[in-house]
Amino acid sequence: MQNPQLTNDGKLKHLLSIDGLPKNILNQILDTAESFVGVAEREVKKVPLLRGKTVCNLFFENSTRTRTTFEIAAKRLSADVITLNVSTSSQSKGETILDTIDNLTAMHADMFVVRHAQSGAAHMIAKHVAPHIHVINAGDGRHAHPTQGLLDVFTIRHYKPEMHNLRVAIVGDVLHSRVARSEIHALTTLGVPEIRVIAPKTLLPKDVEKLGVHVYHDMREGLKNVDVIMMLRLQNERMTSAMLPSSQEYFKTYGLTSEKLALAKPDAIVMHPGPMNRGVEIDSAVADGTQSVILPQVTYGIAVRMAVMSILAGN
Amino acid sequence: MKIHIKNGHLIDPKNGIDAKQDIYIAAGKIAGIGKSPEGFTANQTIDATNLVVIPGLVDLSARLREPGFEHKATLESEMQAAAAGGVTSLACPPDTDPVLDEPGLVEMLKHRAKQLNQAHVYPLGALTHQLAGIEITEMCELNEAGCVGFSQADIAIKDTQVLWRAMQYAATFGFTVWLRPEEPYLAKDGVAHDGEVAARLGLKGIPAAAETLAIASILRIAKETGANVHLCRLSTAEGVDMVRAAKKTGQKVTCDVSANHLHLTDFDIGYFDANVHLKPPARSQRDKTALSNGLADGTIDAICSDHTPVDDDAKLYPFAEAEAGATGLELLLPLTLKWAEDNKLSLSDAVKHITQSPANILGIAAGDLSINASADICVFDAKQYWKIEPKALLSQGKNTPFLGMELAGKVRYTLVNGHVVHG
Numbered sequence: 001m002q003n004p005q006l007t008n009d010g011k012l013k014h015l016l017s018i019d020g021l022p023k024n025i026l027n028q029i030l031d032t033a034e035s036f037v038g039v040a041e042r043e044v045k046k047v048p049l050l051r052g053k054t055v056c057n058l059f060f061e062n063s064t065r066t067r068t069t070f071e072i073a074a075k076r077l078s079a080d081v082i083t084l085n086v087s088t089s090s091q092s093k094g095e096t097i098l099d100t101i102d103n104l105t106a107m108h109a110d111m112f113v114v115r116h117a118q119s120g121a122a123h124m125i126a127k128h129v130a131p132h133i134h135v136i137n138a139g140d141g142r143h144a145h146p147t148q149g150l151l152d153v154f155t156i157r158h159y160k161p162e163m164h165n166l167r168v169a170i171v172g173d174v175l176h177s178r179v180a181r182s183e184i185h186a187l188t189t190l191g192v193p194e195i196r197v198i199a200p201k202t203l204l205p206k207d208v209e210k211l212g213v214h215v216y217h218d219m220r221e222g223l224k225n226v227d228v229i230m231m232l233r234l235q236n237e238r239m240t241s242a243m244l245p246s247s248q249e250y251f252k253t254y255g256l257t258s259e260k261l262a263l264a265k266p267d268a269i270v271m272h273p274g275p276m277n278r279g280v281e282i283d284s285a286v287a288d289g290t291q292s293v294i295l296p297q298v299t300y301g302i303a304v305r306m307a308v309m310s311i312l313a314g315n
Numbered sequence: 316m317k318i319h320i321k322n323g324h325l326i327d328p329k330n331g332i333d334a335k336q337d338i339y340i341a342a343g344k345i346a347g348i349g350k351s352p353e354g355f356t357a358n359q360t361i362d363a364t365n366l367v368v369i370p371g372l373v374d375l376s377a378r379l380r381e382p383g384f385e386h387k388a389t390l391e392s393e394m395q396a397a398a399a400g401g402v403t404s405l406a407c408p409p410d411t412d413p414v415l416d417e418p419g420l421v422e423m424l425k426h427r428a429k430q431l432n433q434a435h436v437y438p439l440g441a442l443t444h445q446l447a448g449i450e451i452t453e454m455c456e457l458n459e460a461g462c463v464g465f466s467q468a469d470i471a472i473k474d475t476q477v478l479w480r481a482m483q484y485a486a487t488f489g490f491t492v493w494l495r496p497e498e499p500y501l502a503k504d505g506v507a508h509d510g511e512v513a514a515r516l517g518l519k520g521i522p523a524a525a526e527t528l529a530i531a532s533i534l535r536i537a538k539e540t541g542a543n544v545h546l547c548r549l550s551t552a553e554g555v556d557m558v559r560a561a562k563k564t565g566q567k568v569t570c571d572v573s574a575n576h577l578h579l580t581d582f583d584i585g586y587f588d589a590n591v592h593l594k595p596p597a598r599s600q601r602d603k604t605a606l607s608n609g610l611a612d613g614t615i616d617a618i619c620s621d622h623t624p625v626d627d628d629a630k631l632y633p634f635a636e637a638e639a640g641a642t643g644l645e646l647l648l649p650l651t652l653k654w655a656e657d658n659k660l661s662l663s664d665a666v667k668h669i670t671q672s673p674a675n676i677l678g679i680a681a682g683d684l685s686i687n688a689s690a691d692i693c694v695f696d697a698k699q700y701w702k703i704e705p706k707a708l709l710s711q712g713k714n715t716p717f718l719g720m721e722l723a724g725k726v727r728y729t730l731v732n733g734h735v736v737h738g
Contacts, residue, residue, distance in 0.1 A: 004586055019515060098631055118633035119517040120587030141633070142517030178517060205514035206522070 149182025172232030323363025371403025371691035383412025401693030552605030624712020
């Protein structure tokens with residue numbers, strides 16, 4: 001089976017998932033992102049790498065942060081950017097995803113940034129589009145959110161450059177999380193030796209160990225001596241579907257407090273993909289504390305997305 | 316019309332024939348095997364040199380999509396597909412629109428099928444009104460109209476009291492109840508086997524326990540009520556074990572497996588291939604092996620095509636939203652042959668599972684080449700490979716997980732009631 005993300009000669013064609021992405025491409029993206037971090041600090045925050053190109057942000061599912069950072073990233077690369085919230089337009093009129101794609105292709109879009117509530121949506125679009133068009137997955141169902149995974153490892157690499165010597169814990173709703181899946185693949189590809197997932201059994205997929213992680217149900221046990229803590233967002237609907245009894249009990253068992261954070265290494269960093277539920281998965285004292293790198297994650301997110309778009313455009 | 320099929324390799328599991336024999340057909344029936352009946356002069360001779368001659372295939376699950384879903388397939392297109400696949404008798408599940416829960420609908424379907432003069436169509440009536448799992452149907456009336464059994468298609472009955480009563484009522488009249496075992500709450504919104512692939516792809520899983528829990532309740536209720544049960548499309552290793560154990564205790568139960576599940580695992584989903592979105596889901600390698608072994612040791616009685624033509628548009632959605640199902644009538648024979656070859660079984664062993672055994676389950680006179688039996692015959696080339704691609708399929712449904720593969724086993728002639736319907 002051919003990897004749909006790569007060209008025949010092994011170059012990045014689409015970014016759909018970190019699963020199956022070779023280490024050299026991952027490093028290429030991270031290294032390129034490094035060079036874009038400085039762009040934001042200049043007086044003129046633009047480079048001409050995507051001048052004349054049209055990037056189309058296609059959001060079949062609501063998003064504020066991801067959509068905005070993709071928009072900023074494309075604009076800093078001098079691309080023309082169109083953003084469509086399709087959940088409120090043509091989809092409700094019965095148009096299929098692929099019809100929407102065809103219409104935008106007819107308007108000469110060069111790159112699609114796609115978010116959709118169903119796993120596999122980005123793969124389906126990538127399979128459908130003309131060969132010169134690139135697709136970036138900005139989140140598909142529970143499957144993947146590769147740019148989030150990349151910006152997370154970029155952040156880790158920044159603070160903890162010795163990746164091959166780290167112990168990382170991912171805490172929370174792994175079952176429904178595309179972020180967790182992308183993080184796990186990014187970390188394993190980059191050679192992080194120990195990845196732990198910490199969650200109740202109701203929030204873990206079956207056979208999750210086969211993704212290369214160690215499972216912990218006791219958060220205190222799981223946080224011992226870790227270098228990085230990656231918290232996941234908890235959706236309210238988990239309480240109404242018999243997966244969790246209440247947000248209070250969740251906070252007590254799996255919420256990150258200063259007291260639990262103390263079990264990790266003293267210089268451990270705390271991450272969260274946002275948006276945060278303070279008092280549900282993370283205590284404000286930790287989110288705003290000295291070990292938190294949650295805001296730098298957002299900043300680096302722009303550089304990483306610039307890197308992905310620029311590599312896809314052939315730079 | 317008298318037909319002489321000569322020089323073919325004849326396989327008839329029921330009569331224990333596996334040899335080069337000629338076959339003579341007169342008045343729509345088999346008039347002679349091996350030697351010509353007295354005074355027989357053929358109007359047509361079919362040269363079956365280097366070909367295999369077997370009873371016409373009997374398929375336990377083929378959706379013809381009529382009435383109600385003519386945009387997916389019509390009786391005309393699917394009956395042609397059946398003929399091209401060597402299928403001469405088929406049972407169709409009741410999940411049409413309207414549902415086959417009224418005698419008039421069944422009579423109409425039988426009538427339409429009869430006019431086409433191709434495969435014999437045996438409708439399965441709905442076990443409950445609208446398949447809603449609340450009220451039982453008029454089974455006696457439906458039986459008179461032509462229903463050979465009663466089924467819930469893919470919609471499980473949630474209320475065990477209704478299931479109990481439906482089985483009691485069916486047992487009263489000796490009707491067989493056909494159920495695909497799946498506990499509906501555990502399977503809710505699931506689209507793939509609950510395992511590593513679903514975890515990796517972020518697809519909602521259907522645990523194997525959804526099947527085993529349902530088998531446990533169905534077998535228990537069948538035992539209490541004395542109902543004859545046919546379990547449709549097993550997919551799990553534990554499910555096969557449970558049926559094996561039940562058969563050992565003497566419980567009357569039969570079951571089938573779809574040809575797809577003898578060859579596919581969840582890994583075949585690859586990068587979200589919607590053609591592998593099936594009900595039940597393709598499961599693990601271990602399950603696949605157990606299904607194969609169960610079939611070989613007689614725990615599983617028959618292979619069905621689970622023919623479910625889906626229009627192309629319905630597959631152009633992300634995996635979970637794409638409609639489940641695959642075309643199958645034309646693949647039943649080649650996939651069965653491939654299963655036999657992969658497991659080093661004889662042609663006769665393989666053929667039994669798509670002729671004699673399913674005919675027994677349906678309780679129909681078919682699936683064999685006895686003298687005076689209806690001349691329902693399939694003549695095929697076991698060595699001819701053909702490529703599975705849309706243009707090679709007569710079914711209106713062009714979706715199958717096997718697209719692009721080359722499979723051995725090409726039907727050359729299909730006869731129904733002594734008429735050549737394909738070839």
